[in-house]
Amino acid sequence: MSVHDQSQTDWDVIVVGSGAGAMTSAAIAADRGLSVLVVEKSDKFGGTSAISGGGIWIPNNHYFAAKGGKDSYDKALQYIMTAGGGRADETKVRAYLDHAPAMIKYLEDKSRVRYAVAEKYPDYYQHVPGSLPGGRSLDPELFDTSVLGDELENLRRPSPSTLLMGKISWTARDAHIAMARESGWRFKILWMMLRYKLDFKWRRKSKFDRRAGLGNSLVCALRASLLDRKVPLWLNTDFRDLVLDNGRVTGIKVVSKGRELTLNARRGVIIGAGGFEQNQTLREKYLPQPTKTSWSATPPGNNTGAALEAGMAAGAATDLLEWAWWSPTIPVVGEEKPRGIFAERAFPGSIVVNGLGKRFCNEAQGYLEFGDAMYKDREATGGKNVPAWCIFDAHFRFNYAMGPLMPGQIMPDSRLRKEWRNSVYWKADTLEELARQIDVDPAGLATTVKTVNEYARTGEDKDFGRGGNVFDRYYGDVNVKPNPCLAPIQKGPFYAMRMDAGDIGTKGGLLTDAHARVVRPDGSPIEGLYAIGNTSASVMGIAYPGAGATIGPAMTFGYIAAHHIADNT
Structure with missing residues (x-):
């Protein structure tokens, strides 16, 4: 369950946020034998990942290779570095390409996360050398949410726009067949509607589909994996600041259940708390004008930049603050x-x-x-x-x-x-x-x-x-x-x-190195502090290489951060 005895204040690793990157890092840290706490500001788990497409962009993934697909490290490197507009750090890009395939293979083998390759989903920049017409984007399989039990009540539900008829879950592959009106699209939609309608037992319990798709599938699978590992997740726990001792981050300050708490992290703090798109003051300070929080497709009240401001106060460098993961919104x-x-x-x-x-x-x-x-x-x-x-x-x-x-x-x-x-x-x-x-x-x-x-x-x-x-x-x-x-x-x-x-999150944030450590302007790491996802400056520079190029790096650098903490602290 998400509500835990809050008498324990000392942990090996504290993870801030409960999106896909945050929960991946928590699962890996737990597997490495570390005690882990996940704290989430809102009353729902899943963050922006929960309302996303849930795809992850993973060059050289084993799913594509198993179907005879051809990809290469060098092609992917050329593609990212060219598309990144001179703002992508090759050292970090190489770290991503080195670890992303291993990350998803690990989750497939050791967790409840399940993906399939979207063979027809092309990279976004077909004119850039190294792009592929498909095979790098992975699409979550549907997930049976009944395994979550009462924890399902704490899930951030998807937007109606990501559901068939506003209520039926589907994969991105199914959505593509329907939207592109490929052969058999009407029968596929009819089958999905019948599957939902005939699930009488579940529909007596809930108006939602038993099966979760897209981003909801991913975060449900990760939450179930944390429950398997008995990793606590505290909801309604608002991150306020970092705790430092001689320049090293040793914990965080939060407000939970109306109480101010100091939580100690013996080995490290991993921040995967999203960007600053819901903070109007920060939007006006950094983003192009005009700009409004009400244009963002992310959950209101979350992603207000508290982690960014705390990191900057601790001496962190930043990058790409003028960029967002833009998307027009209605x-x-x-x-x-x-x-x-x-x-x-x-x-x-x-x-x-x-x-x-x-x-x-x-x-x-x-x-x-x-x-x-x-x-x-x-x-x-x-x-x-x-x-x-x-x-x-x-x-x-x-x-x-x-x-x-x-x-x-x-x-x-x-x-x-x-x-x-x-x-x-x-x-x-x-x-x-x-x-x-x-x-x-x-x-x-x-x-x-x-x-x-x-x-x-x-x-x-x-x-x-x-x-x-x-x-x-x-x-x-x-x-x-x-x-x-x-x-x-x-x-x-x-x-x-x-x-x-509009946007689906901000792109800039705390500058990190190839180990996901937050660094100062001189490149030295702030010991004990790691940042992933939209809390960190994107590894992709100014580009969006393909579907899943936000969540894929968040999960990969969460994987990298957890291993680095276990191996080096």
Whole structure:
């Protein structure tokens, strides 16, 4: 259980946070014979990992090799270093490539974590040397949550957007088949719906699916693994500061159950407490403007940067603070946080324009690059890229999802919540009327739509190359020719949805070395202090190499940190 006797204050290792990286490090440390405590600020375990896709990007993984896939260390190194824009540290990149395959193999053999290779999921930068058209991203298998017992009540539940029909769990591989409308997609969806409906015994106990998928699958498997190891996890335990003795971190200060506690860590503290995206002051200090916590797709009230500030106060260096794991988000009335827009931008028949009515990037590109594009050319556009507007017609509305709007054939406008009109979506009989509703230049939008409609006919996006590579086409509709990511916008009524410059976490943080130790500006380690995940500056530099390039490094450097503590302290 998560509630434990808090009379014990001395541990070998204390882990701050309960996301995938944090729980991985706790499991490894326990396996190495160390006493471990995990503390979590919120009343739910799983962190941002729980509401993510749960994928991990692992070059040279054994799953891909077992299927005859070809990858190489040198190709992966070249790819990361080139994509990283000069901001990736080769020593740390090599540490990642050395240990990531061993980390996931260890968890497969020694824990409840189970993955499968997403063979068709391409690396995000297909133009960069060393990229692969698939095989490096791993997708969690479904996990039977009944094994968690009462602990299931403490799980951070996924966003409705990651569930089929808002309630049925699926894998990313299944979601791809359905979204890309590959052969048999309707039967697959029907089978998943029947599996859920016929699980009468479980549905009498819970409205949630017995099976967890994506990020929920991963954190449930890791939590079950910690329960197997009898590793305590204290919820509602807010990290406040580090305890130092002659420059060495010897523990942490927390507030738990209304009490201020000092917890001692004999061997080390591993911080996997997320970034600072929910701290408006820090956002305004470090991130591009404008910026709002309400645009972030991460859980409100968490990831407020306390670990970053404590590390800096202890003398830590930082890097990449001006970057986030950008993703456009759509605000949804009645939901605690906006929804990240990932796959939908590749569907044919929609475009994204700025306030001038003009496209400003390839809509189907990676979400980090899309978000970055919203902040570029601010002088030329007068800041008109923030917010941006997704525009589509009745044909798109009937066939495809966009954020909270399921396809009209499943969820017609008559079934949408009334308060969503003119807040989540706007609707008009003509493009000109729609443009006026959302304060977008009507002439600019008309010209853009006319141009894109011609691109849809020829199959070539001459402005931004949408649909011109295997990554773009991954979520395109395979039935649409000649380009699965392009279709005309011509059938009224027309729709618009606002996209903000959101994120799924900040990218910058405490600077660490190849052992995950937090370092000072001169490169010397702060003894006893380790940082992983979004608390640390990303090993990937300014890039997002592929699906799972956030959680994969968090888990890998958690694995590295736990072993380093066991071997060297």
